[in-house]
Amino acid sequence: MTAVAARRDGSAALRPGQRHARRRELWAGLAFLSPWILGFAIFTVWPLINSLYISLTDYDVVNDPTFVGTANYEQLFADPKIATALSNTLWLALLQVPTHVVVALLLALLLNQAGRSSAFFRTLFYLPKMTPAVAIGVLFLLMFNGQEGVINQGLAAIGIDGPSWTTDAFWVKPGLVLMGLFSVGSAVIILLAALRGVPDELLEAARLDGAGPVRRTLSVTVPLISPVLFFLVVINTIDSIQTFTEAYTAFGGAGRTAYGNEGALFYVVYLFQQGFEFFNMGFASAMAWVLFLVILVITGIQLLVSKRFVYYEAERA
Amino acid sequence: MSAVNAHAAAAAAPDAVDMSPRREGRTRKRWVRVLVGVALAILAFALSYPFLWLLSASFKPRSDIFDNRLIPEVFTLDNYASIWTEAPMALWAGNTVLVTVLAATTVTISSAMVAWGFAYYRFRGRSVLFGLVLATMMLPGAVTMIPTFLIWNSVGLTGSLVPLWAGNLFGSAFYIFLLRQFFLGLPREAFEAARLDGANGWRIFRSVAVPMCRPAIILTLLFEVQAAWTDLMRPLIYLRDESDFTLPRGLKQIVDQFGVAGNYQWELVVTAGVLTTIPMIVLFFFGQRYFMDGIATTRAPR
Numbered sequence: 189m190t191a192v193a194a195r196r197d198g199s200a201a202l203r204p205g206q207r208h209a210r211r212r213e214l215w216a217g218l219a220f221l222s223p224w225i226l227g228f229a230i231f232t233v234w235p236l237i238n239s240l241y242i243s244l245t246d247y248d249v250v251n252d253p254t255f256v257g258t259a260n261y262e263q264l265f266a267d268p269k270i271a272t273a274l275s276n277t278l279w280l281a282l283l284q285v286p287t288h289v290v291v292a293l294l295l296a297l298l299l300n301q302a303g304r305s306s307a308f309f310r311t312l313f314y315l316p317k318m319t320p321a322v323a324i325g326v327l328f329l330l331m332f333n334g335q336e337g338v339i340n341q342g343l344a345a346i347g348i349d350g351p352s353w354t355t356d357a358f359w360v361k362p363g364l365v366l367m368g369l370f371s372v373g374s375a376v377i378i379l380l381a382a383l384r385g386v387p388d389e390l391l392e393a394a395r396l397d398g399a400g401p402v403r404r405t406l407s408v409t410v411p412l413i414s415p416v417l418f419f420l421v422v423i424n425t426i427d428s429i430q431t432f433t434e435a436y437t438a439f440g441g442a443g444r445t446a447y448g449n450e451g452a453l454f455y456v457v458y459l460f461q462q463g464f465e466f467f468n469m470g471f472a473s474a475m476a477w478v479l480f481l482v483i484l485v486i487t488g489i490q491l492l493v494s495k496r497f498v499y500y501e502a503e504r505a
Numbered sequence: 506m507s508a509v510n511a512h513a514a515a516a517a518a519p520d521a522v523d524m525s526p527r528r529e530g531r532t533r534k535r536w537v538r539v540l541v542g543v544a545l546a547i548l549a550f551a552l553s554y555p556f557l558w559l560l561s562a563s564f565k566p567r568s569d570i571f572d573n574r575l576i577p578e579v580f581t582l583d584n585y586a587s588i589w590t591e592a593p594m595a596l597w598a599g600n601t602v603l604v605t606v607l608a609a610t611t612v613t614i615s616s617a618m619v620a621w622g623f624a625y626y627r628f629r630g631r632s633v634l635f636g637l638v639l640a641t642m643m644l645p646g647a648v649t650m651i652p653t654f655l656i657w658n659s660v661g662l663t664g665s666l667v668p669l670w671a672g673n674l675f676g677s678a679f680y681i682f683l684l685r686q687f688f689l690g691l692p693r694e695a696f697e698a699a700r701l702d703g704a705n706g707w708r709i710f711r712s713v714a715v716p717m718c719r720p721a722i723i724l725t726l727l728f729e730v731q732a733a734w735t736d737l738m739r740p741l742i743y744l745r746d747e748s749d750f751t752l753p754r755g756l757k758q759i760v761d762q763f764g765v766a767g768n769y770q771w772e773l774v775v776t777a778g779v780l781t782t783i784p785m786i787v788l789f790f791f792g793q794r795y796f797m798d799g800i801a802t803t804r805a806p807r
Contacts, residue, residue: 220625223618227615227674228675230675235649236652302541316552318788320735320781321737326774329764330558330570330774331555341573367555436757441757463650463651464742476648
């Protein structure tokens, strides 16, 4: 079509005009992109360069930065709180990501069986996701309170002596993971959409081959939706590593002499404290770069591992 | 097992009018439906429970907050009366509305423009630039937190509401990605027709493309309203005076002042929590269709 149209116009004669049109296309396109190009330069490229420089200085915002070389990075490895924060964060992610994805998958599988009522329930499941994270932090403090909280009172009713979720350095992480399930809704909806895409013929074929519901789910459904599961694992890992608001609401801030629970001192919480409570901008910038590398490495490993387990239909064809 | 039997029966006697295995299957299916429905109802209740707990606690006197009844034994509106005098809730709500409206409108307009630039115009380097957009989507926010603060600090805008929304003037990678997908799905003929009618690039964008992708525009607005309304990190970094606080920052203040470090006046904390949350619930009920479709199609876990 286009070839015919071009020949009818006389392609040779139109070349300068075409070049003109192409240039106009470029400038018009760039005009529309200009907000992003400007923002990319100011709020991405410059901050990355600047934070690399700041991380090599001692800087308290008030006085000019003084160059200290790699001192911040050396201090970072010597600071026991960094080790605590890093291990707290990785433990949380290790607990949170599988729990979140598996629970979301189970809920989505159940919803997929619900027929017409699934639209109604899917809305109800998503609703808690609208709760601001700061309110979730408050709810964690109150519902998971060791003595009076509803969780432990419920456990006591069935004869279990519940742990001190909010004050114990170990139990605070499982507690936060359980509280986080409250906002599992968006993952459920993403998975439900993926489940709708699993062809009925394949499930029917497996059924005729004698596969029961569990077998059908594990051998047909899960491999077919594995790209979506993988996507959720990657996104949830990045989110989990950057946990801040719920923990800081519950344990950090003014009116306290110390952070409320050492077991909930997560990496970004400590980064925030160093930057905006102690104004160690250099040290905090070094922390940010280490965090960036940690996330890159973890995402990289996930990508490598995923090659073995994630099934992409397009690749097979 | 029954599935295999049915299959065998069908294979052995394809013409036989034996409905019994099927009917058996149908009643079993109905039972499964009922069980699934009950399980879903219980789970929906469990997931709604924390908010219901919060809501009900806000109507209880302080001594009853931990009694774990969903229907308050003593029903009171005192908490709602006293929260207005204990904290400048109306002022905080006003600040939040201002920031949210500015954040959502600016990010929607700028992201739609950029997305349109990527979707409609063809020029060299376009895919490289779009690759950069996708790359910034993967950049963890905590990495640029400090240098971004230093930028706003150097122009003297820390301590004001400006840093909470002005970054949105430059578009946001996720929304650019989302809106570009929608623009790419529109029929190009409509734009060519407008172009031949003499419309310039801006006219085509403003009067043809944007109206055609209304659902995506609304979705972007809704997502950003939620993000801006609920944010705590940036208000913590940028706001100093209590009179500038947003509701989440105010709620954190109330937790510190009346809850953890105060006299354990949790009735004020839960009431402020409800007031911070309710607008989001209302937003959801107005926009649920967009939220549901949007999350399912764009796979946007936020």
